[in-house]
Amino acid sequence: MDIKQIFKNNEAWIKEKLRLNDQYFENLAKGQNPDILYIGCSDSRVTAEDLMGVHPGEVFVHRNIANMVPNTDLNVMSVITYAVRHLEVNHVVVCGHYNCGGVKAAMQSADLGILNPWLRNIRDVYRIHHEELDLIQNDDDKYNRLVELNVQEQCINVIKTADVQRAYRERNLTVHGWVFDLKTGRLIDLKIDFGAILKNIMSIYRLA
């Protein structure tokens, strides 16, 4: 890719935005008030705003390898606290995607250096759900199911945070688990039963 082209694209983008609204950037600079926190995969094919059809200012975005929410990761934990406590978003989305390289890597026996502890979190998801996963004969089906279960477990990790528990009680914040299907472009709602999960785990994980 020609890096110079990116700056040309940027100039064209500015022109187009100003053509539709000459106050566009002045308004953008005033501040943000997003209602959604999106936690997705860094995969270059799964662009947060594009697939949701939303515009700058509407969604607070965090992306990492395989849309993980490890509770010792200061990066994702800071993002959740900032979005929930300070921006006061009412929705937290964890969005995975089929054909996720991170999930695939975690299904293989390989030493990947510094990626090992990161991917270990996905191996833990496999271990928690191994009875269901081991029954799936087809490797692609097993891989896709692990993608879904990983989203579910990361949603549970979101629910384990004090900020989310407090925001649920005070203003009914909701956590959503989605999967993006690269082959069709479709966004699939896994319909995670947030209330039921919360009820289930609160005896152990209640913080706030």
Ligand code: CO
């Ligand atoms: Co991915």
